[in-house]
Amino acid sequence: MDLTQTLFEVIDMRSFSNLWFWIMLALIWSGASxxxxxxxxxxxxRARRFGGQSERDLVDMVRINVNRMLHVAHVSGSWLIGLGAFVLSSLLLLAFWYDVEFAQAVVLIALPLAIVxxxxxxxxxxxxAEQPAPEALCRRLGRHRFWVQVIGMASIFVTAMYGMYQNLSVAPGF
Structure with missing residues (x-):
């Protein structure tokens, strides 16, 4: 028996039964929120709690990131939407028409991230468009984070249920 065969017998390389997939899923949603x-x-x-310089830093950081996002959307938004739609539809086809488990795992991460x-x-x-005051900006960002977390929790739940189904369906005797 060679080393590769031993490793593949000890470590299950399928997506939903691999610990690294679940660690990556948790890290992705933690980072997104x-x-x-x-x-x-x-x-x-910090801006909510202390105000002053922290508020000004937040407003500047949000302004920079908003301008960057809107510039990218204006310059190459059509291309990015087309490329994203192509990649997601290809993944969906591989995942659920051709029943590729790795593509299923990627779809269950990529589709909710596309929504976010x-x-x-x-x-x-x-x-x-609104240029909100710092307090309103903090509320808007908090509300946005809440909905990102809701999408993340729903995504993790659906992924866990689908992953358990996949693991049980390949188990002997199921």
């Missing part, structure tokens, strides 16, 4: 429109949420909390990306762009456009 920590950075709201590219701004670390601890800046929002569109939601972030909509929030950035709203912030750019």
């Amino acid at each position: 920590h950075r709201v429109i590219g701004v670390p949420f601890d800046m929002v909390v 990306t569109l939601m972030s762009l909509a929030t950035a456009r709203r912030i750019a």
Whole structure:
């Protein structure tokens, strides 16, 4: 027996039964809910709590990230939407038509992240149009983070249920 065969017998390399997949899923959603429109949420909390320079830093950071997002959307938004739609539809086809488990795992991460990306762009456009005061900006970012967390929790739940189904369906005797 060679080393590769031994490793593949000891470590299950399928997506939903692999510990690294679940660690990556948790890290992705943790990162998505920590950075709201590219701004670390601890800046929002600090601005709410202390005001002053923390508020000015938050407003500057949000302005920079909103302008960056809107510039990218204006310059290459059509291309990015087309490329994203192609990649997601290809993944969906591989995942559920051709029954590729790795593609299923990627779809269960990428599809909700695509929704969060569109939601972030909509929030950035709203912030750019309204130019809210720092208190209103903190509320808007908090509300955005709440909905990102709701999408993340739903995504993790659906992924866990689907992953358990996949693991049970390949188990002997099921």
